[in-house]
Amino acid sequence: MxxxxxxxxxxxxxxxxxxxxxxxxxxxxxxxxxxxxxxxxxxxxxxxxxxxxxxxxxxxxxxxxxxxxxxxxxxDKVWREEDLCVHCGACTGLCPTGALSLVRPKMEVVFDVNKCVACGMCGLACPFGAMKDITLFDPFAEGRTVN
Ligand code: SF4
Ligand code: SF4
Known part of the structure; x- marks a missing residue:
């Protein structure tokens, strides 16, 4: 499944x-x-x-x-720039779906795109700009054209 x-x-x-x-x-x-x-x-x-x-x-x-x-x-629309992520965890508390979560004991933040709903919260929270292009991809933005 x-x-x-x-x-x-x-x-x-x-x-x-x-x-x-x-x-x-x-x-x-x-x-x-x-x-x-x-x-x-x-x-x-x-x-x-x-x-x-x-x-x-x-x-x-x-x-x-x-x-x-x-x-x-x-x-295809949202991803994490792995080189920019320092696993600080600032995004995990804001992610409403658990797409970003802290894995213990390695204290790594993993990103599961299949749980992501493109809400944009992590893009605002990440101090290093690691979450791409979440703040740009707004599925419901007015004027977004159909290809
Ligand atoms: S806030 Fe940014 S740098 Fe910190 S864990 Fe999340 S994606 Fe990585
Ligand atoms: S866009 Fe929203 S759902 Fe997707 S990883 Fe970021 S905070 Fe979680």
Whole structure:
């Protein structure tokens, strides 16, 4: 079982189709809606956690893309610059999902992108600018265009 967080962008012509429902029905994918924003008759954006077998996740994402949903993988959008991180731990208390956590006894801060919801808190907290491009990637920013 694998999990990943994705941002789905629906243009107005497909936003009322039950495509997310088909993920669970046809591909056995468990989904968890993390955040959503609907602009009626214009666009819908949904941040989803997807869980399932790797091949089914791949098929499910392909199905969405074939139906003209723009799928952005958070793992492509946010990352940690390992050379800049000094494992100070300043970000761990702010991370709401546990994507950044302190591992004892090595006292290392690990980053699990699959738990990240791109809230941007760590980007603000990190004194070394190690969390990329979390403060720049706002999934729900007005005016962000669909590719
Ligand atoms: S705040 Fe920055 S430097 Fe400190 S552990 Fe987090 S990512 Fe690393
Ligand atoms: S953006 Fe940073 S603080 Fe927010 S969930 Fe992701 S790792 Fe945690």
């Amino acid at each position: 694998k999990s990943e967080n994705v941002l789905l962008i629906f243009r107005s012509n497909i936003m009322y189709k039950p495509l997310i429902y088909r993920l669970s029905k046809d591909f056995d994918i468990i989904f968890n809606i993390l955040e959503a924003k609907i602009l009626p008759r214009r666009e819908g954006r949904i941040l989803l956690e997807l869980r399932g077998e790797e091949d089914q996740l791949l098929k499910g994402v392909t199905f969405l893309e074939e139906n003209r949903v723009v799928v952005e993988h958070l793992s």
